[in-house]
Amino acid sequence: MTALLKLDTVSRRFDALWAVRNVNLTVEKGELLGLIGPNGAGKSTLFNLIAGALLPSGGEIVFDGQRVTTWKSYRIARIGIARTFQIPKPYRQLSVVENVMLTAFQHNHAVRAARELAVRSLHDVGLQDYVDAPVTTLTVGLLKRLEVARALALQPKLVLFDEIMAGLTPTEVGVMTKFIAELPARGITVVWVEHVLHAIMRTATRIVVLNRGELIANGKPADIAKDPAVIKAYLGEEMSLA
Structure with a gap:
């Protein structure tokens, strides 16, 4: 597979608080990557850095072979990164x-x-x-x-979904989950932040976990569901994906 997005020790600090710290992450073309973690873990901040809404305090962001670390959001949108927001503002x-x-x-x-x-x-x-x-x-x-x-x-070549299941009925969650699962076959790579865990854990091909701004786990959903560090920081108990 070919890397579409690469984050190299990406960090963002607000005064004394590190919202994102030394995140290394590669997203392959055609991947459906899930990003989970507790509230305040830095997930939306990471999306803002990738989409150009915020500048990193350190590190490099490369998209489709281009260094976009300091690019404005409109330039990043034009080369193929789209995003949604937790709270729609039409x-x-x-x-x-x-x-x-x-x-x-x-x-x-x-x-x-x-x-x-x-x-x-x-x-x-x-x-x-x-x-x-x-x-x-x-x-x-x-x-x-x-x-x-x-x-x-x-x-887009890459779409960043930020908690798009919030407010949906169970039926709507099922329909939207199926839709997201089909996007890679259409040539759209997905990075998806979600708190509706049964949807993301059963759909994503890989899961990464943020806690307090740092990447604490990266692997297949089945492995993440029983990872002691993830259970302690976020899940509370081992999660069944059956």
Whole structure:
């Protein structure tokens, strides 16, 4: 396999607090990588560093062969990294499809082409019945799907999913999990932060665990589920994946 993303001793400090410290991580093309850990472990900060929303205090970030450590977020988005946010913040004055079109314009400056891409992305996440609806009519679960559609409209090589299962019903979790599992076959590499453990542990091909800003485990889900350090820091007890 070929490395798509590489983090070399990446750190981020806020005053005296190390939110992320000396993280070394390689993500292969076509991988579905899960990132778990307790609240405050540094997961969202790590996403912000990869996506260019924050600058590292130290270390290097390489994406698709390019050093992007100091790049602005818009440049990183243009070369193929998309992300979602824990709390959706759509443009509430726009329709559902118009929200997605704003992302689609990164690659399609023609209105018709951008709308076609936006509509396809909405169909992908099951929002085909809400294309022209006001975004204010969407429930929390549907807003989470909108976040995913917006990320997909960027036509990314890598997508960073940040707790997209929060607020979804069990049925919606099942549908979204199946959808995520199919993305690598479409050429989209996935790094996925999630607290709905049964979804991520049964779907990701590899799991990495952060605690207090440091990487404490990296391996197959079955191994992570019984790792003493992970159990102590996060799981509380050995997790069954049966």
